[in-house]
Amino acid sequence: MERDGSLLDEYALSLTGSARPRVCFLPTASGDADHYVVRFYRRFSADCDASHVSLFRRDQGTDGVEDDLASHLLAQDLIYVGGGNVVSMLGAWRAHGLDGTLRKAWRRGIVLCGPSAGSLCWFERALSAFHGGPRPVRGLGLLPYSNCVHYDAEPARRAEYHRAVADGMPPGFAADDGVGLHFRGNLLERVVSSRPDGNAYRVELDQAGERVVETRLEVSYLGSRVIPAHGEPGAAPAPAQPLAPSGPAPGASGSVRVAA
Amino acid sequence: MSSPGSARHDERLILAMGGGGFTMEPANPLLDDYVLSLARSDEPRILFLPTASGDTTAQINAFRERFVGRPCVPEQLSLFRLSDTRRSLRETVLEQDVVYVGGGSMRNLLAIWQAHGLDSLLVEAWRSGVVLAGLSAGAMCWFEAGVTRSSGPPSVIRGLGLLEGSLTVHADGEPERLPVWLENVRDGSIPGGWAVDDGVGLLFRGLRLERIVSSRPGAGAQRVDAIAGELVRHRLEPELLGAPPSALGGLDEAVRELREVHRMRRGMGGRDL
Numbered sequence: 001m002e003r004d005g006s007l008l009d010e011y012a013l014s015l016t017g018s019a020r021p022r023v024c025f026l027p028t029a030s031g032d033a034d035h036y037v038v039r040f041y042r043r044f045s046a047d048c049d050a051s052h053v054s055l056f057r058r059d060q061g062t063d064g065v066e067d068d069l070a071s072h073l074l075a076q077d078l079i080y081v082g083g084g085n086v087v088s089m090l091g092a093w094r095a096h097g098l099d100g101t102l103r104k105a106w107r108r109g110i111v112l113c114g115p116s117a118g119s120l121c122w123f124e125r126a127l128s129a130f131h132g133g134p135r136p137v138r139g140l141g142l143l144p145y146s147n148c149v150h151y152d153a154e155p156a157r158r159a160e161y162h163r164a165v166a167d168g169m170p171p172g173f174a175a176d177d178g179v180g181l182h183f184r185g186n187l188l189e190r191v192v193s194s195r196p197d198g199n200a201y202r203v204e205l206d207q208a209g210e211r212v213v214e215t216r217l218e219v220s221y222l223g224s225r226v227i228p229a230h231g232e233p234g235a236a237p238a239p240a241q242p243l244a245p246s247g248p249a250p251g252a253s254g255s256v257r258v259a260a
Numbered sequence: 261m262s263s264p265g266s267a268r269h270d271e272r273l274i275l276a277m278g279g280g281g282f283t284m285e286p287a288n289p290l291l292d293d294y295v296l297s298l299a300r301s302d303e304p305r306i307l308f309l310p311t312a313s314g315d316t317t318a319q320i321n322a323f324r325e326r327f328v329g330r331p332c333v334p335e336q337l338s339l340f341r342l343s344d345t346r347r348s349l350r351e352t353v354l355e356q357d358v359v360y361v362g363g364g365s366m367r368n369l370l371a372i373w374q375a376h377g378l379d380s381l382l383v384e385a386w387r388s389g390v391v392l393a394g395l396s397a398g399a400m401c402w403f404e405a406g407v408t409r410s411s412g413p414p415s416v417i418r419g420l421g422l423l424e425g426s427l428t429v430h431a432d433g434e435p436e437r438l439p440v441w442l443e444n445v446r447d448g449s450i451p452g453g454w455a456v457d458d459g460v461g462l463l464f465r466g467l468r469l470e471r472i473v474s475s476r477p478g479a480g481a482q483r484v485d486a487i488a489g490e491l492v493r494h495r496l497e498p499e500l501l502g503a504p505p506s507a508l509g510g511l512d513e514a515v516r517e518l519r520e521v522h523r524m525r526r527g528m529g530g531r532d533l
Contacts, residue, residue, distance in 0.1 A: 031314025031340035056314040056365050058412050088311075088339045091375025092368045096411070131349050 007194040007222040008180050009043060012078060012113040015182070021077035025052040028092050029084025029117035032056040036082055044080075055092050070101045079105060081114030086121055086128050087137055099140055106142055112256045116149050119181070122256050123147040125169050127161050134160040136169050143186050143256065146172030152199070153177050161203060162212045171204030179219065183256040191219045270466035271389035273298055274422065276399035278429040278456030280475050282326035283319055283362055284395065290475040290501040291461055292326055295358060295393045298463070299332075304357035304391075308336040311372050312364030312397040315340040319362050332358075339372055353381045358391045361398030366417055367410035369397050379420055386422060393461075396429045403427040405450040407437045414440040416450050423464055425453030432457040432479065445486050452485035460498050474498035 013021055025040040027033060032054040044050040053069055073079060079102065081089075093099045106112055112122060120126035123139045125146040134157050139147070148161040151174040161174060173181050173188065179198040182190040191200045202215040275298060281291045296304055306327060310319040315338040327334035337352055353359065359382065361369075373379040386392050392402060400406025401419050405426040408417045414437045419427075428441035444450045454462060454469075459476035462469055472481055481496045 029340070031316065033314070033340075055368055056312075058365070058410060085340045087375045088372045091371040091373075094375075095367045095371030131347060131352065133346060 006043070008115075008178070008192065011180065011182075011192055011222055012080070012111060013048065015111045015113075016077035018077045021048050022075065023048040023050050023078045023080055024073060024076045025050070025080045025082065026098075026114075026118075027052060027082040027084075028055050028098075029086060029089035029121075030082050031084065031088070033084075040080070040082070048078075053098075055096050055098075069096065069098065070104075073098070073101050074105055074108065074110070076105070076110055078111045078113065081112070081118030081121060083114070083116030083118055085130060086117035086126060086139070087130065089117055090121060090137075090139070103140065103142065106256065112142075113180075119149050119175070120147050122183075123172060125164075125172070127157060127164060127169075129154065129157060136164045143183055144170065146170045146203075147181075148172070148174040148203070149177075151176050151201070162214075165203055165205065166212050171202070173200060173217075174203050174214075175200040188217075191217045192222050193219045194222055196221050196223065270468075271300075272386050272464075272466050273389075273391045274386065274402050274464045275391065275393040275461045276402060276423075276427060276454075276456070276464070277393070277395035277459075277461040278399065278431060278479075278481070279363075279395055279433055279458030280461070281360075281395050282322045284458065285475060286322065286325070288459075288475050289326065291459070291473070293330075294461065294473055294501055295360060295391070296330065296332055298391045298393070299357040300389055300391075301357045303331050303333065305333045305335065305355065306358040306360055307353065307356040308334065308360050308362065309378075309394075309398070310336060310362045310364075311339050312366060312369035313362055314364065314368070323360075323362075339376055339378070349376060349378060350381055353378070353385050354388065354390070356385065356390050358393060359385060361392070361394030361401065363394075363396030363398055365410040366397035366400055366406055366408040366419075369401060370417075370420070383420070383422060392422075399429055399456070399462075400427045403453060405444075405453075407441045407444075409434075409437070416440065416444045424451070424467055426450045427453050427462075428455045430458055431455040431481070442484065442491060445484055446489065446491050448486060452483070454481055454483055454496075456481045472496055472498040473501050475501050 023044050025037065027036045030036045037052050040052060041050055102112065120128060121139050122142045123146055124141040124144050125136050126139045127134050127148045128137045146165065146169045148157055151158055165171060175181055176198045178195040179191060179193045179200045181188060181200060182192060198219060200217045200219060202217060204213055205211065206213045275295060277291060308323040310316060313319045320336050323336060324334060382392065394401065397408065402422045403419045403426055404421045404424060405416055406419050407414050407428045426445065428437050431438055438455060441455065445452050456462060457479040459479040460472065460474045460481050462481065463471040463473065477500055480498060483494045483496055485492050
């Protein structure tokens with residue numbers, strides 16, 4: 001739903017393997033901003049069974065889902081998490097028990113995706129820019145790495161991310177705007193981009209543990225190729241190397257597609 | 261409770277409103293002017309926290325509409341939108357004279373404050389003499405418990421506990437909260453406390469209820485306690501802050517006088533912080 005993001009949205013939908021996927025939008029990180037909810041329905045309601053969950057207007061009947069959020073979310077094919085402030089979002093999720101629900105959704109194979117805060121939240125640690133400048137924050141930890149978004153657009157983040165990894169933040173992945181990191185289980189399966197020049201990087205300490213090393217990853221530009229059908233993991237031109245593989249979590253089958 | 265000796269010079273002020281102020285009474289500035297009059301400065305820095313609403317543009321606009329042009333330095337703090345400021349949350353909060361908390365979801369409000377560490381900053385601000393004001397969720401949050409509709413139907417929720425007892429708001433405007441609160445007070449699930457109508461503010465100095473004010477004739481409050489499983493209710497009559505606002509929205513005479521008294525008191529005995 002971001003600027004020129006329709007290719008990424010289509011890619012996320014393709015991962016569900018459903019002709020008319022059930023898609024639920026979580027605009028929590030924006031404070032459930034009305035314009036964002038409207039944008040979601042414009043983008044998704046034609047091809048999907050679209051719904052959204054508001055955690056701020058639960059008393060007002062705003063056509064969002066109100067009863068039994070957990071059952072509703074667990075019945076989706078795709079959960080789309082909007083951008084905004086990741087710390088505020090995680091706080092509100094915890095207060096409504098959505099952190100546990102999303103973990104369960106992931107284990108059940110529901111595709112989780114989102115840009116910006118909707119990417120950062122799935123990782124163990126993330127770099128969040130806010131009052132006082134970018135700083136490391138704790139995410140849900142489905143993916144045992146760190147994550148940095150808007151890597152090209154906001155140069156201060158790159159410097160801060162390197163510093164944080166040097167200071168002991170787990171190694172992880174950085175993505176430019178328009179670039180999606182597709183994980184199966186907790187392994188990076190593919191990097192896709194809605195822009196011809198979008199990049200993503202693995203960022204980690206070198207063997208000696210002294211210097212931060214940034215490795216550019218193979219990126220598939222979504223505009224020049226046919227989107228592969230669901231269940232063809234071999235379609236990627238060169239599988240991205242997993243980072244510090246700790247083996248997939250038991251029963252982990254969920255797909256996470258995150259984009260900067 | 262604070263000791264009798266310290267109460268007189270207690271700088272800690274909280275104004276808890278059952279409803280009212282700029283988001284609910286756009287044509288009636290009495291409560292908001294009263295908020296400004298409580299500050300330690302003639303031109304107070306006032307910070308609005310619209311967190312409980314998800315930082316809606318509507319609340320922020322209403323805040324600016326009310327306070328820009330009044331003798332104060334208004335500013336809002338969004339925990340959702342990115343801002344250009346390099347100031348830390350700590351600096352932003354502690355350099356204020358007034359922090360004004362808007363209504364919305366109390367559950368989200370407290371969870372998001374906690375995620376940012378803002379709850380402890382607000383306690384620190386309160387202790388250092390920053391006036392804490394708020395309505396609805398922004399009023400109940402200071403007490404041990406309140407009644408929220410954050411998940412739809414009214415239910416009790418724990419607050420920050422700066423003030424003793426519980427609070428329920430919109431006692432006249434949203435009557436469905438009241439029975440939930442009364443039942444929970446009666447069975448001891450939450451401590452006794454106050455039920456407050458829209459337009460009514462309870463002013464606490466330290467932990468002591470010092471004054472009850474109202475922007476509307478007819479609005480009131482009640483104190484409710486459970487004694488041996490029975491509810492004991494006392495109706496409390498607020499002081500009406502002034503005549504209905506003039507078209508110019510000027511300061512009411514009583515508010516002006518109050519400000520003067522406040523200023524004098526500060527000059528004589530108040531610690532300058």
